[in-house]
Amino acid sequence: MLPLLHAGGVSMRKLYPYLLLIPTFVIIIMFIYYPAGSALKLSLYKTSPFGNRTIYVGLRNFRQLFEDPEYLYAVRFTLIYVSVSVAITIFMSFIIAYMLTRGVPGTRIYRTFLFAPYAVSPAIAGTLWTFLLNPVVGHVNYFFAKLFGIQVAWLTSKPYAFYALIFATVWKMLPFDMIFYIASIQDVSLDIIEASTLDGANTMTRVWRIIFPLVSPITFYLVIMNIVTTMFSSFAIVDVMTSGGPGGYTTNMIYKLYLDAFTFQKRGPAAAESMIMFAIMLVVTIIYFSFAERKVHYQ
């Protein structure tokens, strides 16, 4: 028995890795690469109203999108929403993480409280903030009314619906960034922090000039992750809080894609929208890796 196994061992061992990879590759080919391919194909075709005939139209779907003011608005809104929420989240999470690594009493409790929204889904985050901003029962609304005299229908008026989305998004996204920053600030050698203290650098300079650059690889990583989150997972927050309203004001690219694909049944344009989002992802990825590469050498 044993020698037999051993004799077959060499060729079996060659075959093994392929067998081990089969489950993963069957799934990613079937459910990621194949749909990606058919999105590309679909984006070049037009489906007749009854869905029984498709005609090749080249890039017409794309051209139509770029002439559609609603789509252009969704692109612009996405850009603003993504950059504002990512910038706020990165800034806040870094500062908070820095404070949480100073070893002040109570750190563990603060960290638990600040980390808790991580366990909450985007849909629930949206629900909670819908409640908190409710003009009648909402506590945050009450707070804003008392403090700043702002008494508005947050989710149905401009520009407050946008602010509402930002609140929910930052609240949901910050814990993730914070955890990564805590880990990487703890990795920054104490010597560097001590040395900069002796140099007389004040706290703010030390944090922004010395520590922030040292954790820049993690910042790059977080910015990319946050862009993905705000571009795609934001769907649930938008759907629950504003449903893209008022009057399309908060319709971002992923929400528009959903509407075109499933509500309006515009298959060609929807597929084209998929390809555009994919292209954006690709660009973001390439930027990330060219930067990340450089940072690794620098470190």
Next chain:
Amino acid sequence: MTRSSKKRLNTILIEIVLITVSFIFIMPIILAITMSLQPPESVFSFPPKFFPTAFHWKNYVDAFNTVPFARLILNSAIIAVMITGGKIITGTLAGYAFANFKFRGRSFAFSFLFATLFLPAETIMILPLFNLMNKLGWVNTYWAMTIPFMASATNTFLFRQHFMSIPSSLEDSARIDGAGPMTYFIKILLPLSKAIIGGATIINFVYSWNMYLWPLIITMEDKMKTVQIGVRMLISAESANNWGIIMAGTMIAVLPTLLLFFTLQDLFVRSLVRSGIKE
């Protein structure tokens, strides 16, 4: 002297900021609990209540009666367990292949898998994925909600990384003892990876419990939906705006992940950081 007093001032300042922000961050959850326990007559009390003063559990009963939450919880649990299990199985197998074997096409296979990190099919490719499910006859089934997500690059890389850190002398001696690759994998590699598998399990569980867009699209009947969508259904159903009931539903949906989180916080932190940072 001035240095130590300055340090003290710094500490006080940090304390104040941290108390304020952590209070703001936990507040939405506490307020949701408070509201979920308010009887209808005090839902609209002004100024709004901050801490529970009543324990009106009927809101929870009403939430269950308005939306079929029992069924939705079951669906979410089935989906989360299937996806988590699938990801762990495919991920450990593929991670083992990448970490312990040299084979033709390895770097191509690696890149091919890596590229999927930036191709979130459940969001970008929803339309073609839906068409595919239609062809397969999987619309409105658990298969559609689970199988496409049973493999992932992140899990594979996480396990690969860990397996690579295990000394190869262990594999050599196992082979000398006559253990085949599968025996080594099951008897030695997996038991040595308990901590990392545990971490990946909770992270995958939370991820799949919290999915929203894809289950929303692929389910046609209420009885196939998930708790996340249940909360949305509750908001639409409660036209009288009984926020007590809506918040009760919200607490039902968030309780499993929140409990996991509060009991296993350190494991979450460690696993998140480990799975997120690329080498």
